[in-house]
Amino acid sequence: MLRTIPEAAEIVQAAGLSGRIGFAVADAATGEMLEVMNPLFPLPPASVAKTISSAYALDRLGPNYRFRTRLVSDGVVADGRLDGDLWLVGSGDPLFDTDALATMAENLVNLGVREVTGRFRVATGALPEIWQIDPGQLPHVGYNPAISALNLNFNRVHFEWERVGEDYTISMDARSASLRPAVQVARMRVEERTSPVYTYSDAASHDAWTVARGALGNAGSRWLPVRRPAAYMSEVFQTLMDDHGVRLETPEYVLHAPEEALVLVEHVSDPLDEILRGMMRWSTNLTAEVVGLMATQAAGERVASLPESGAAMTAWMEEALGARNARFVDHSGLGVDSRLRPQDMTHALISAGPDGPLRGLMKDIPMRDGDGNVIQEHPVDVVGKTGTLSFVSTLTGFARAPSGRDLAFTIFSADLDRRDAIPEDQRERPAGSRAYNGAAKRMQQALIERWGTVYA
Template identity: 50%
Template sequence: MVDHLSRRSFLTGAAAAFLAPGAVSANAPERSLYPQARPDGLNGPERVIRSAGLRGDVAFAVADAQTGLGLEAFGGDSTLPPASVAKALTALYALDVLGVDHRFATRVLAAGPVEGGILKGDLILAGGGDPLLDTRHLAGLAARVKQAGIHEVQGAFKVYDGALPFVKSIDPGQPDHVGYSPAVSGIALNFNRVHFEWKRAGSGYAVSMDAPAGDYRPAVAMAKMQVARRSLPIYTYESGPRLDSWTVASGALGNGGARWLPVRLPGLYAGDVFQTLMRAHGIALSRVEVVRDLPQGTTELARHESEPMRDILRGMLKYSTNITAEMVGMSATAARAGIPASLEASAQEMNAWAVERFGMQSPAMVDHSGLGPASRLAPQDLVRALVAMHGDGTLRSLMKPFLMRDASGRVMTTHPIKVDAKTGTLNFVSGLGGYMTAADGTQLAFAIFTADLETRAKIPRAQRERPDGARSWNRRAKGLQQALIERWGALYGS
């Protein structure tokens, strides 16, 4: 049962009501294509929504992707949390401002002269906003510093993370231990996550905190874990000026296991690992110092360049990595308007860009990943952007296929409708936005947002990783998404 159905209405009037700016309908119908509500009963979309048995609010919009002609919409101009569907907007922002070939550079700099292999000054690991930097890349940088002839550093060891704002947690409302809400800054290593592993050892446990990638597995000193004799809470966290301090409940460990935990001090984390890798080449570095500014007159000793933006965004859309969205989004803002003061300020700049670029009416994002529940977006606004970018084809080529399923949940590989879209899931929030090709080749752009914000607001912070009822609610939301897609395929593509 959908709450507030009586307050929901279909968009009526001119069929071009949410055309993207500049879009042209060559064969506009003489009457509106929006279905008209009948006074004596429910119309098609209302029946589909009620059949889903979904508590909360529903809003959607669908348009002809080639002409921009609005075909059907529900929820008026309602704005709802887009969850990770927001990453589609962030991808467009990064592509428009930075370009498909943009690469991020992480550098090692010498702040002082090098004489006889001795750096008589500071060594600086300078982050450049690369969201995919991992331990293997730092190992390559350490090797290139050695190849540059350096065997001793007399000055300080600094890590520069000032290319982007420092954000302690993407969404502070998330539990401390979830790896999808780490800190963000101008440098990120292993998605700013540290690997915690435990094994039973006698009457207790042996634990490790390290930074594995490929063949490398350096131990991490800036994150510590202590096993506590308790059942709950499973994790506790305390932040110090130079240390992430964790405890874990012994009653939750079993015989052994591992998980990734978020890093809250990304500059220290990257510096800690780089120290270890440099030590393997016989180069000792002093205590890590994190700085927000770079000195003038440095010399580049080594450089690592990221994959091009198109590949970064393809991975972001496929795996829905929040930190990637935040870093590419803030990097786009930095290029467009200067380094933002905060994550929310960067999101506001993206909102302004969306209004200018696509004629959006009410974008209200508070981040670039959609993790923040305060973000709001109207389906019609997203459809405007999807229609405007359809002819280019770049965004759809980066999106992940949305697989249609039968009543038992099995993938239907021969389903005539093909969908490429971005999913979005928070507790009691689900979204889907992208493109579909109907059986006759008709291409549509759509966005579907659903949310039970009343139930979501009641979840205690400690239970937000897997709250009761969220999985079944999400299953119904996904069923509604498929039902709507199949409806549109039948109505407009057969």
């Protein structure tokens, strides 16, 4: 029977992938390395990097860590008036949204506040303000937002348009499940052209966008990244307070609120392990960057950029997990210049253990047939983290064979020459990238099938 199982080299050859392929599979309990190909060649991990970021954050912050967004004041509430300044204090909560902000505004009003006599101040010092995750991305992709101590709606603004006669009505809002407050901190103008579809410029007070009329069609919408997240949240909070009849002054941005300030309202996030589980499932880049930065700061390191914090995580992985030749330029894997060896990623899973915290954060990876259909009740149970960039496809995780044996595996593939050759006007959907990714995923499935049988 074993003779009918293709060798790993045959599976890789059949995939027909250009570039470099590396993998490492091991017994997750004993650490015995079972099969490898280019295990020591560093390749971009893409979103597999979020697995290391999760371990880094759990180690430095703990699974019960919570983000706290606060409204504080140095004044006194009496007869419906807050005599003093009001601070909106961010802690970096990556899941904070307009509904949560609206609840905070409502709770402040429920305390009896009908007027604020002092200034409206916004404390931004919990995290460095970073313009975008990866400068190499197109300006309009929503998965590449800014990072701040105050993050709202994953730092994305909702752009919607509809044709009315020969013109368009457009809106920019901080949309949530129940609210649509309009914003001015991000503005859109329709221009007579066919390409590029979007342009971005940094205006003095707002994000200035233009969109090509020829690309709009009759109606549609999309999320655009926000580059001024603190101003974005501040403006939305002012709007929400206005809805309650409470006017706030133009916000002033400071690093920290006074330590002795009284906490009036507080929003507490879910515990970190729940946040990480959602991040691993949905691969949210903002969450990865925030928790990575917070983990770096927890060790007393103050950094101003993602490459600095990525270097701190690299040093942690080398010390804690024995990795070599690793390099992280961020915590999400969006930057293609990050590097990780397949064997080091597999060793990280072994260190966590087959029933350890990382396995509990990973999502189910269904086994599929040659046509891509899910194989129901497949005997090999797989959980993992995928990663995808143009001409980069990665997967790491655990496979449990019917015998109960747990395997830890990592599979990386990348054609960086082909990626580097992508024309700028094709960077969002480069020709051939989808086919490359599909072939890589089929190869990953075939390798796991092999390992689940041969090493069961």
